[in-house]
Amino acid sequence: MKSRQIVLGILKSGPQTGYDITQLFQTSFAFFFDSSAGMVYPALRKLEKDGLVTKEIVPQQGKPDKHVYTITDAGSQEFEDYLKSPVEPESVKSDFLARLMFGEFVDPEHIVQIVKDEIAKETEEAEQLQQRLKNYLPTYNKTMSTGQKLAFAYGINSSKTEIAFLQQWLDEHPDGK
Incomplete structure (x- = not known):
């Protein structure tokens, strides 16, 4: 794309x-x-x-x-x-994941902080998407297509899934080890 x-x-x-x-x-x-x-x-x-x-x-x-x-x-x-045309493969560029891959070079507590920061960022993003979804109809004065609804739901669900996964990791590894 x-x-x-x-x-x-x-x-x-x-x-x-x-x-x-x-x-x-x-x-x-x-x-x-x-x-x-x-x-x-x-x-x-x-x-x-x-x-x-x-x-x-x-x-x-x-x-x-x-x-x-x-x-x-x-x-x-x-x-x-x-x-x-065929859907192109996803291209993920993640500073968060890059930092985790090099986590061996920092204290485990720093990894915990990186994870907490990512949870905060994803929580904010999910909230923004939900707000955009609520504002979409009055702003653009039209109904959403099935694809638009699906795209918003996908984004919100992706953020919530990442948050749940990272929170579970934090619960299981409170000291980052």
């Missing part, structure tokens, strides 16, 4: 500004796709150059012009091809 496919998918729901797309990346997609505002605009420029999106410049009084992007038929076809 690349940012271009996510941008095209967002635009399938209707025209959006670069700012709107960035907000969705930082909220709805943040739990499974690492992105930044600096990634969205280059992706939009490339998609426009490739004829997959169009840009309408909307003048605003007292503000910079608004750039509104719309997916083209070619963009819709590329997105459909992406959805029908």
Whole structure:
């Protein structure tokens, strides 16, 4: 999965500004796709150059012009091809797991702290996902698709599963040994 496919998918729901797309990346997609505002605009420029999106410049009084992007038929076809292609293997990059792999070089108490910090982070992430889910409908004024519901539930469940697993480890290894 690349940012271009996510941008095209967002635009399938209707025209959006670069700012709107960035907000969705930082909220709805943040739990499974690492992105930044600096990634969205280059992706939009490339998609426009490739004829997959169009840009309408909307003048605003007292503000910079608004750039509104719309997916083209070619963009819709590329997105459909992406959805029908085989799912790519998951790519996990975890600073948490890397630190655990090198845990032999620190005191066991430090490992316990790393685990506690991860539990706190995952708890916060699960709470954020639940809040985003509650805010989704009024914010976007539409019903969620089965896939959207499943994606949110998957993220929440993944966090809760990790928390339960790590808490069990802490209960069994309070001194980190």
